[in-house]
Amino acid sequence: xxxxxxxxxxxxxxxxxxxxxxxxxxxxxxxxxxxxxxxxxxxxxxxxxxxxxxxxxxxxxxxxxxxxxxxxxxxxxxxxxxxxxxxxxxxxxxxxxxxxxxxxxxxxxxxxxxxxxxxxxxxxxxxxxxxxxxxxxxxxxxxxxxxxxxxxxxxxxxxxxxxxxxxxxxxxxxxxxxxxxxxxxxxxxxxxxxxxxxxxxxxxxxxxxxxxxxxxxxxxxxxxxxxxxxxxxxxxxxxxxxxxxxxxxxxxxxxxxxxxx
Amino acid sequence: xxxxxxxxxxxxxxxxxxxxxxxxxxxxxxxxxxxxxxxxxxxxxxxxxxxxxxxxxxxxxxxxxxxxxxxxxx
Numbered sequence: 001x002x003x004x005x006x007x008x009x010x011x012x013x014x015x016x017x018x019x020x021x022x023x024x025x026x027x028x029x030x031x032x033x034x035x036x037x038x039x040x041x042x043x044x045x046x047x048x049x050x051x052x053x054x055x056x057x058x059x060x061x062x063x064x065x066x067x068x069x070x071x072x073x074x075x076x077x078x079x080x081x082x083x084x085x086x087x088x089x090x091x092x093x094x095x096x097x098x099x100x101x102x103x104x105x106x107x108x109x110x111x112x113x114x115x116x117x118x119x120x121x122x123x124x125x126x127x128x129x130x131x132x133x134x135x136x137x138x139x140x141x142x143x144x145x146x147x148x149x150x151x152x153x154x155x156x157x158x159x160x161x162x163x164x165x166x167x168x169x170x171x172x173x174x175x176x177x178x179x180x181x182x183x184x185x186x187x188x189x190x191x192x193x194x195x196x197x198x199x200x201x202x203x204x205x206x207x208x209x210x211x212x213x214x215x216x217x218x219x220x221x222x223x224x225x226x227x228x229x230x231x232x233x234x235x236x237x238x239x240x241x242x243x244x245x246x247x248x249x250x251x252x253x254x255x256x257x258x259x260x261x
Numbered sequence: 262x263x264x265x266x267x268x269x270x271x272x273x274x275x276x277x278x279x280x281x282x283x284x285x286x287x288x289x290x291x292x293x294x295x296x297x298x299x300x301x302x303x304x305x306x307x308x309x310x311x312x313x314x315x316x317x318x319x320x321x322x323x324x325x326x327x328x329x330x331x332x333x334x335x
Contacts, residue, residue, distance in 0.1 A: 136276050184296055185276075 005234050008033030011093045012237065013086065015071065015130055016100030018045035020199030021149065024226035025097050025233045026064060032234070035063045037086040037093075040100075043068045065089065071100045071126030072118065079133040087139050095145035095187075095237050096134045098127040101167075105210070107160040116163040123149070123167040128174060131189065135182045143186040145237045148175055150193040152252050156259065158210065168193070172248045179246030188245035190236050195255035197224040220254025228253070267328050274300040283325040305331055 005028075012029050016022035018040030026038045026049060040046045046066040067082040087093060101123040106116045127148045134140060153161055154168035175191045182189060196211055196219060216223060232251045235241055250256060262270075268281055277292035279285075287293045298318050305311045311332050321327050 137278055181296060184294070 003231070003235075005032045005238050007094075007234075007238070009035075010095075011035045011037075011086070011090045013037045013039065013083065013093055013096035013130075013134060015039045015069075015096065015098045015126070016149075017049060017066075018042045020099065021194070021197065021226045021229045021233070022097065022099035023049055024230040025099065028227075028230050028234055029237075030064050034094075035065070035090040037065045037067060037082070039067050039069050039082060041068065041070050071129070072121050074126070074129065076129060076133060079129055083133055083139045092141040093134065093139055093144060094141055095147075096130065097147045097149075097233055097237070098130050099149045100126050101149055103164055105160040106163040108162065111160075111163070119163040120167045120170075123164070124170045124174070127171060131178055131182075135178075135185065135187050137185065140185065140187065144188070145241065146178075146182075146187065146189040147233050147236050148189070148191045150175075150191040150248055152193050152195045152250060152255055154193055154248075156256065175248065176246045183245065188236075188241070190241075190244060190246070191248045192229060192232050192236070193248055193250050193252070194224055194229045195219055195250075195252035197226060197229060199226055218255050218258035219252070220258045222253060224251065224253050262331070262333055264328060264333060267331060267333050268324065270304070271301070271324065271327065274304060281324055283323070283328060285324045287321060287323060287327070301327065 007029055012034050014022050014026040014029065014036060017026040017038035022040070026036050030036045038046055038049055043066070046068065050064050050066055065086055067085065069078060069082055102119055104115045104119055106112070106119070131146060134146065135144065148171050150171045151164070151168040153165040154172050157165035172191050172193070175189050178189050196216065229251050232249055236244065236249070264283055268283070272281055275290065275292040275297040277290060279290050279292065281290065298315070302313070302315060302318055305313050309331060313330050317330055321330060
């Protein structure tokens, strides 16, 4: 039993595509026939995505386009330029996914202010800039679908996580407001909130330290993979989610119910 | 702000693909809706620091009326 999506001839943007969930979403979208603009900080890893993705096995040229952009410093003009390059090549987009995010501990009494702001700027402000530019008529066909990344931390925070949690909660709130504005162009927008997922970000030492046995055991289905989350993202981007907007979806391996008796 | 810059800004605010000039009647612009009015209101009050009232925006008939509200002189 499997679910496949057909995005043939559709155009999608994935921000934060050089690793983790973004990379997986970019690969699966491309596999499903879409033209994908993969945006990331690291050009080498984006190039790798282009060459080593499973799509090189299918009998058509890879349809992953890449652009280097640092969401921390990107201006509206920078966003306009990269989206403009893509849409002049393939036509207007049908939606996008924003997965860029960084993780870090910010204990109330000793947090690094620069890090705290960076966490917020990457997860939240970068997403705001992306949605503002990507939903413009110039770049988007009406009826597009957009997905932003939240986290269970947005609802269930832990110690020393105020910056990350607040940024992820902010994403959920902004989605509700954006949904009301962009419906004008019949666009939809939702957020996805995963629990612990085994990605490169999780190799972060501090992250690993926080993911102790107790936390891990709360995941009734074990820790997640990027693929587990990408499935929800592709669903929300697809026509099957045509009646869904302004919502947040937990993809948590049972974490929330596993957290209490 | 020149009229040209203002029109470019307004096109952006409304996210419209319609042809706009100073004499364009707002009623003819499909994208001049309540969301565009709020965008224009917030642009004048926050970005330009020009205090205007929602009623003034509602009573504007042409793009030129908006330009005057935004402090543009012709």
